[in-house]
Amino acid sequence: MIKVVLPATLRVGASDTLEFEGSLASIAELIDALDVRIPGFKDQLDDSVFNFAVNDEMLLHRARERRLADGDTVEIIPTISGG
């Protein structure tokens, strides 16, 4: 199982987590799966506010290639600059 932690603005219902059973081999596959569960999710990614972190490791490039394993926690994090 892969657990996905969502930011408040992407939550589906009251829960801030989604769980995916079965084989999701990479972040790319996870994005496809998320787009099914959260309609329009891919479009939101295109505006580039979201980063992925796998087990607290932020992915700054080659994110979609990142391999996933059973038990991983993936967090989707809005990323902006400060002021």
Next chain:
Amino acid sequence: MPQAPQYPTQGATVFIDLERREVQRGYTPLQVVRSLLAGRGANMFYLHRLLDESLSPLHPDIPLIFGSGVLTGIVPSAARGNATSWSPESGVLMDCNAGDYFPSFIRMNGIDHVILYGRAASWTLLHVKNGEIAFRDATPYVGLDNIDMRARVPGDFGGTWARDLAMVNITRAGENQVLTSAIMGGPKACYARGGPGAKMGSLKVKAIVVQGQTRDFETAQPYKGYNRTIAQKLLDTSVVKHALKTMGTPFLYRPSRMLGAMGTKNNQLTTWTDKLDAEHITPYRSGMTGCFRCPVNCRPLNDMKVTADRYGAGDGPEYVTLGKFGPNVGIDRIESVIRLNNICNDLGFDTASTGSAIAWAMELYQRGIINKTHTQGLDLTWGNAEAIEQLLFLMAGREGFGNAVADGTRAVEKGHYPAEALKYRMAVKGLMQSDPHDARILKAFALGLAVATRGMDHLRNRVTLEINARINDDPAFKERLYGGPVSAAPNSYQDKARAVRVCENTYAVGDSVGMCRFTTKLFNSPSLPGLEEFANQVANVTGLQFQESELSDVGHNIMGVERLINGRLGVTRADDTLPDRWFDEPITVGQYAGEKIDRAEFDRMLSQFYEISGLDGNGQPAGAWRTRLAATLDNGQ
């Protein structure tokens, strides 16, 4: 100078001689506007013309210049203006940007730039109404900090904040020429960086109060339809919907600490507790507010429901303050950070410079370079929020050890600390770092901090999108954004200079039209309004036609003039650098453990930046570009 507007909506430049109590007016010459626009850009024209580098920053003949952007007060999210001078803290260019209501309301009075010089014989308040400027006795306001000042003024002058009343003012910190003091432009909004409060205090100006109803401008062409396009673009942008409108900038704390890039304990460490994540501010966030006619409303308000004193509620904190008064001073209680934020807003401090100066002192205390004899009993152990609170009040009054920290980066030069302390000062060109991000990983961030014309500051050129995998993993898109290939790897040095150049140009134009950085393309999103939208709306509002590439050249020109000013103040290539800690000490946590800045690689990156930017070996504009800049500056032709 021209005595009539050079284009529709242009406001006057008012020269206010505080000593003689005289006001003269003119209008920025058209060719200057074509080369530098207004706001920050034209401010540089005026500073270059009026600067006498044989004097010192706090000399009354060194002007303090306020300027609003070409689109300020007219376009959604364009509510900004700049304050410019010779910095009493850094010793180089001082240039600060703020929003709230003053920059827009001064334009409603037909004024684009206010140039203050001469020292008033006694504390003075300038009152602007119906375009006229009156000199008022400010004696009754001396000693008032921000909360009391803002409570007093509406009763004395009439009007309501944000409706028909705006103000810039200093606090006791500014009166006492504290070098980390700001000029407040609202409950929290301020002109910060480089000691603007001290500069205004040195001229004996307590405040500029602006009154007047908002009005529509008579523009060259209809503009409201395109305003709606811009507003919709803002509101449709994911970063606005998912971050700025909901929690504001504290969102960034979590990704920064997870990455191992969170400046902690004066950048000795680079990660800190999850107890300061933005979600822990949520219970205290009582609402969101914003600047004049901005649909984003990104400023979080706070209310901790503590009524013991006035600091239980306030405006903020932003990410910068969260970082500077959280990890960088070793505080892990969100309530302490919020309280210190509220105190800083009242006392009129630049939280970036102030928090950094305190963190510097705390590291010196940790290392035994200073002790309780120096601090006059204050225990500057990391995380001691009570001591920091005491120190802030001491700083405002330049009392006790507060007098040392009040001298900011200059504490060694002023004799407060031994020379050894400089080794631990996290500053570039005499200015402490603006943001809490430790840039040893992200090389584009590092270069930006090194070359920023006002010192170590992220708001001049940050290639923020370097932290976004979606963009890093799309080389073609990234190439379009920056006009050429830029390495996808955040910790690579390759071609990062190109990205910094493009951001610096875009942001300088943004400042000069008055657009907020948060809503300018490339800073937080590639989808926000950028040069194309600015060119379209500048044409609608002013009738002045710019191609997108010409606006980019304007941004380049502004950077060029800033470098000419800095050159006169003694800045050379050697000053376009970073604190030794980032070259010498690798970070120790996270997936990028071991990263630091390689001196040779950095030098090559800097050389590439100079080449792309048309700079000579000393970081000064070169060749025909320099000749063109000189013509603009010398003649306004």
